[in-house]
Amino acid sequence: MSLRHGLLGLLAEGPASGYDLARRFQEALGTVWPAQHPRIYAELSRLAEAGLIEVDSHGPRRRKAYRITGEGLAEVRRWLAEGEVDHTFRMETLLRAYFFWLMEPAELRAHLERERAFYAETARTLRAYARAKDRGEWGTGPQVRAMRVALEAGIRINEALASWAEWARETDPMAPGSPGSPGAAASPAPAAAPPPEAEG
Amino acid sequence: MSLRHGLLGLLAEGPASGYDLARRFQEALGTVWPAQHPRIYAELSRLAEAGLIEVDSHGPRRRKAYRITGEGLAEVRRWLAEGEVDHTFRMETLLRAYFFWLMEPAELRAHLERERAFYAETARTLRAYARAKDRGEWGTGPQVRAMRVALEAGIRINEALASWAEWARETDPMAPGSPGSPGAAASPAPAAAPPPEAEG
DNA sequence: GAGCGCATGTAAAGGGTTACATGATTCT
DNA sequence: AGAATCATGTAACCCTTTACATGCGCTC
Structure with a gap:
């Protein structure tokens, strides 16, 4: 799970509200790390509870900006240094x-x-x-x-x-004429290897 | 969600058990689509319930192989044809x-x-x-x-x-000497833009 | 008969998405 | 006044991961 660290990383640039962070996740990280606002608000609460961030200021429309704490900054840095990178890419x-x-x-x-x-x-x-x-x-x-x-x-x-x-x-790897390709729109064949013996 | 379609796609090649599918997901699709066995067994149950696959045979150690049905094959093909591809790549x-x-x-x-x-x-x-x-x-x-x-x-x-x-x-984009780079191990500075006025 | 690999599951906890709800401020 | 936008959240549902549990069959 890296949403936690993503938020900490963005907050390391300066204070921001959940709304700001949602927008930046969408714009900057949208294709590599999608995050919706409900998850972001929830995670911010947890981070605040853990003392990694704290409320920085209250703005106009109940706006609540957070600021990263020393502990929080240490935690992102630890995460970045530790090195265990997950190399899976879901595509x-x-x-x-x-x-x-x-x-x-x-x-x-x-x-x-x-x-x-x-x-x-x-x-x-x-x-x-x-x-x-x-x-x-x-x-x-x-x-x-x-x-x-x-x-x-x-x-x-x-x-x-x-x-x-x-x-x-x-x-054109599946071109008609290549051995084993599904004959051009001819048969929507079962395609399976061992043909089933009987039903049930 | 594409685990469903991944399973259907693999079963289109021929009957297989949950165990087989878990292994193939791990080996062939491990980095692009990780899937653990609990989810696979659960999904197979749902697919069977929906009539997209059915039990093909019972083997030695309670082994239960599934086979794709006509409906199931139609569903994978529909998915492949429909085209709405999710282009996010979580990395x-x-x-x-x-x-x-x-x-x-x-x-x-x-x-x-x-x-x-x-x-x-x-x-x-x-x-x-x-x-x-x-x-x-x-x-x-x-x-x-x-x-x-x-x-x-x-x-x-x-x-x-x-x-x-x-x-x-x-x-070497963050090289020491470049403007604004974190001074070599000197200060674990706050890094934030607007300095906080006061604590709490 | 001990141990390993096959094989299938349940349970719990957490991550992620979508829909719903609501209030405050600014713009026209 | 009405609409758009800022802003925060809850609820429900589903997906994902990890841990736990169990039993069968083969090999040594």
Whole structure:
């Protein structure tokens, strides 16, 4: 679980309210770490209870800003230093790829083209952001430079996936005529290996 | 939620027990879609109840193999065709990158080197698998070709991340001397923007 | 017959999403 | 005055993980 540390990390930049944090999670970390406001408010309560953050100020519309404590800052730093990184990356795109053999070739080609377009466009958008940061439009502080590094990872992953989708479409791995491919729209065949002997 | 469809997809290849599916989820889909056996058994019960799968056979040690039904096969295909792909990729590596500015430069360099090594090694392993498949060591059926395509995505993502980690380490974005970097082990400073007025 | 690996589950606790609810302030 | 937006939360449901529990079959 890293929402806890994500919140601490954002609060290390300065005080913020649950609403602020929800917005920043959505904008900055939306694709790598989605978080909805109910979870965020709940987690903030827990963090406050644990003394890792504390109420900084009360604002206009019951706004309540939190501030990270020394303990909290130590905890993020401990988390970052400790090093045990979870390397799983949950990606539906990749899960689906395992089941491409169940798709009609035409459908698959269309799907891969949509995927390619999506990742290429995302990479393009991120690259524009990166260039803006490189021009110093967002300042040159350490946070901005860290974000630039994160951005670079996003760019490279999206580019990799775009080029993968293109490669897959060109390779046409499930093309009709290839051995074992589902005959073009002909039979919605059972597809299973050992044919069932009898029902029940 | 795609565990449901993941199970249906695997069962489309042929009958399997919960135990088999847990093992295959771990081995084939472990990094992209982790799933533990309790969830798998629970989901199999639900799928059976919904008529998407049914008991195929009973084996030695209370083993219970399931088989996909026509309805189940239609459901996976519907899922694959429908197209609404969730493009979020939860990656701790990327989340951490946003907080690199909180790390000591030396620590960060060490971290990036560990990450680089990990992704490079993973890519290497996957590439070896891919070559084996290309030599036809696992057959040439549609499932194998689909897996080859998925494998290619894994290779490209891991290569992208390895090259990113190397780039980041060489760029040395949080190097001492750069404006605003945490002075080498000097002050465990508050780091926050607006300094708190008073305690409590 | 001891131990290992196969095989299936339950229980508890926590994480995450969606829907619902509400109040306060600003803008038009 | 009405609408939009800021802001915080509760409730219900589902997903996920970890720990616990148990029994069968094979191998040594």
